[in-house]
Amino acid sequence: MLSSREEIVETIRKSGHRATSQRIVVYEALWKAGSHPNVSEIHKYASKSDPTISLATVYKNLQLFSEIGLVREMGFRDGSMRYDPDVDFHINLVCNKCGRIEDFDCISLEEIAPNLIQKVGFEVQSHNFEVRGICSRCRS
Amino acid sequence: MLSSREEIVETIRKSGHRATSQRIVVYEALWKAGSHPNVSEIHKYASKSDPTISLATVYKNLQLFSEIGLVREMGFRDGSMRYDPDVDFHINLVCNKCGRIEDFDCISLEEIAPNLIQKVGFEVQSHNFEVRGICSRCRS
DNA sequence: CTGCTTGCAAAACTTTTGCAGACGG
DNA sequence: CCGTCTGCAAAAGTTTTGCAAGCAG
Numbered sequence A, B: 001m002l003s004s005r006e007e008i009v010e011t012i013r014k015s016g017h018r019a020t021s022q023r024i025v026v027y028e029a030l031w032k033a034g035s036h037p038n039v040s041e042i043h044k045y046a047s048k049s050d051p052t053i054s055l056a057t058v059y060k061n062l063q064l065f066s067e068i069g070l071v072r073e074m075g076f077r078d079g080s081m082r083y084d085p086d087v088d089f090h091i092n093l094v095c096n097k098c099g100r101i102e103d104f105d106c107i108s109l110e111e112i113a114p115n116l117i118q119k120v121g122f123e124v125q126s127h128n129f130e131v132r133g134i135c136s137r138c139r140s
Numbered sequence C: 001c002t003g004c005t006t007g008c009a010a011a012a013c014t015t016t017t018g019c020a021g022a023c024g025g
Numbered sequence D: 001c002c003g004t005c006t007g008c009a010a011a012a013g014t015t016t017t018g019c020a021a022g023c024a025g
Helices: A005-014 A021-032 A039-049 A055-067 A116-120 B005-014 B021-032 B039-049 B055-067 B116-120
Strands: A072-075 A081-084 A091-095 A101-104 A123-134 B072-075 B081-084 B091-095 B101-104 B123-134
Touching: A005 A021, A021 A039, A021 A055, A039 A055, A039 A081, A055 A072, A055 A081, A072 A123, A072 B072, A101 B116, A116 A123, A116 B101, B005 B021, B021 B039, B021 B055, B039 B055, B039 B081, B055 B072, B055 B081, B072 B123, B116 B123
Parallel strands: A091 A123, B091 B123
Antiparallel strands: A072 A081, A091 A101, A123 B123, B072 B081, B091 B101
């Protein structure tokens, strides 16, 4: 996570884009909105800092963040997109009953599929590892 | 893959559902529609066998197939759902440039995350492991 | 100043739903 | 025959787009 406002501004600028107040608000809302939020949850939190921010702006900026690697897009069952600000490799345990998503740390992608580039010539940019089932809370 | 029509009929019946002609057409279209098709591609192929089949029926049956384990749903970046008839554990290499999806066999989920149930009490039902990047064809 | 960004509203899509009629078992 | 399933059309969502006005650099 980029913690200070200066760090966020710098990262956005380095990617060749403008550090507008809305961009910073959306980035901060990503973390405040809880675990793996969808767009409307992010918009809800962004609205607390900037009540006039539009949903379209949230969409446009999340798309930008995804392109510059600040967030990971997760296509979701209910037809909406969810966003994971943790871009490091991990498993998302998605509960089919309550919808809650837990993170689970596992061995690295390099250990799982050694030499992906050498073997099939694929250059890795991002990943999304979902395991669906029933979480402990719903099973008991 | 369930190869003969009788095998498909039997599998659907065993799950407690009726083996209608539309169901069989949708299942066969899943394989004919190429690798990881979306709903409209599946509908297009299903229409070749049954020109009057409706999109709603394709949706309803894909949802059923997913519930009874005949297909794996993949939430996708473009907002549409894609379907993978290969339900065994593997990595989907998705090219960000051309959109093509290759399968990559890797070690088992049990080897990646041993004792998922024992450790966090999570009961695995399905999985979706996507790695995005640039494929060999687009890199050269 | 320049042109990237925003906000608004409409458009474009994907997916779901309700219901009368069809048909599988 | 009964109850599930289909087709249609409309509804419900989500995401994208065009454009005038507003700001960042």
